[in-house]
Amino acid sequence: MSQTTFKARDPDFAQRVRHSFARQEFMTFLGVELAGVSAGFAEIRLPYQKGLTQQHGFFHGGAIGTLADNAGGYAAFSLLSAKDAILTVEYKVNMMAPAIGDALVARGRVLRSGRQLSVSHTDVFSIKDGVEKLVATSLGTFMTVIGVADTEMGV
């Protein structure tokens, strides 16, 4: 993976990401925390609870996909102007290993930040006794809703 460095257009991007993230009821519901933000990067973390598991006791693939979508989306959102919102166009996630442990952590990195479309790559790791293991990898595409601030958009 070629690593690209991005410069944020909005100097207050980190606060804007945190604010938007906090408005996602689903993240609160699942217990996902925003662990870190920088320009073109977001890290989120989901502590284990039994309610997140599938039929074999592993973290559910849907929870893993949710993290992949969200870390990739907020990585992309960090590079937008303060006047624009973001929507997920699509994402694809490969499960690499059964996810067992104390928590999941997802790290999303922007690969392309275009005017209309962004592409992010996100790795999801399980953490058990402090050891990280790659459990999923994902590519996602996100659309900029130009001229509609994140807080103005919605139902």
Place this chain on the structure above:
Amino acid sequence: MSQTTFKARDPDFAQRVRHSFARQEFMTFLGVELAGVSAGFAEIRLPYQKGLTQQHGFFHGGAIGTLADNAGGYAAFSLLSAKDAILTVEYKVNMMAPAIGDALVARGRVLRSGRQLSVSHTDVFSIKDGVEKLVATSLGTFMTVIGVADTEMGV
């Protein structure tokens, strides 16, 4: 989409799907119900609650992806022998419209049921005042864990 008809190898497939589905803590946690099963097909349903929304008030893309993964996976699982378990290899989901309404329903159909790998296609609809709207479409790949029954597998 070419429609294929499948014959289940396990006559008790519907009960086996229901039993496995019920063991998924994450589905209980989210409120997802198994609404229908036939050979190579599964329908699941998720009633709206505020805890499922993203920052703009729509159903969260992660919840939508979870339904896509699960309906596709159980469609594939319905065609396995009673001695085999299933795991998600990967899935890809395209968001087609903001998902608003009283519930989401996902219908997964098997396109290929091979010895080791199955492929399913799943459509996700929002339901508002009884009217369905396509909000997402998905392709998923699933691996048969040969010789390990669903109830034997796990942590």
Place this chain on the structure above:
Amino acid sequence: MSQTTFKARDPDFAQRVRHSFARQEFMTFLGVELAGVSAGFAEIRLPYQKGLTQQHGFFHGGAIGTLADNAGGYAAFSLLSAKDAILTVEYKVNMMAPAIGDALVARGRVLRSGRQLSVSHTDVFSIKDGVEKLVATSLGTFMTVIGVADTEMGV
């Protein structure tokens, strides 16, 4: 798959699709023919030649992916205005069976035709002795380049 019917905005869409298709040097190089167009639908066909095979003698997955991308893209292009061009954002293709036979045929259908983004689903079949077999299925996302006609765009 829910089937949607679309109405073309450009009455001359079929000619526009044919004209654009004919300008693709890669299709001529491979021998791909445009077999049919309607509003939101395109069918393309690739006769077998040894030069299209992979190491086991099957049609190469790259050729199959090319058909999936192209049929899906022209299905979407058929619904655009005459003033707009189209670009592939991403596609995903699942291989369902080894592709052997006299020809491949790909049928692309639009699932969503938005202002900026279209989503198509494409099935690819092998044809052997007149019998069709599903060998691949694909989802693709395409971006409208608004206000730049297909013939104006380019290097």
Place this chain on the structure above:
Amino acid sequence: MSQTTFKARDPDFAQRVRHSFARQEFMTFLGVELAGVSAGFAEIRLPYQKGLTQQHGFFHGGAIGTLADNAGGYAAFSLLSAKDAILTVEYKVNMMAPAIGDALVARGRVLRSGRQLSVSHTDVFSIKDGVEKLVATSLGTFMTVIGVADTEMGV
């Protein structure tokens, strides 16, 4: 992207990859060359010719997808035993920028090498006047055909 180091099981993996690659008629047809192989890695290169372009004069997305599939697949194949063949299960490719230049180069890296399934990530670059530009990124899944050597498989 977490970088993983792999150890090849077959000491003659590089020769095995070269031999298999050379048997792909489609690569010869397109002019794709195998530029480098190491354990879990493959680099392939496609010089520009007009026959590879789409309607706007860019490298065709199908050619780009072909490279992504092939570099990812041979990266995975390098880690198999000499007794096993490989087949593409699925791949997904995101187009990042119009591909213009003297050549395309694709670098595939294995993320997971399991008994039955491998996952690779591939970046595709255009090269113009010696400068590389990322034009596409891809994730692919590949299946090991256990106990059937690459040269034994086929039509």
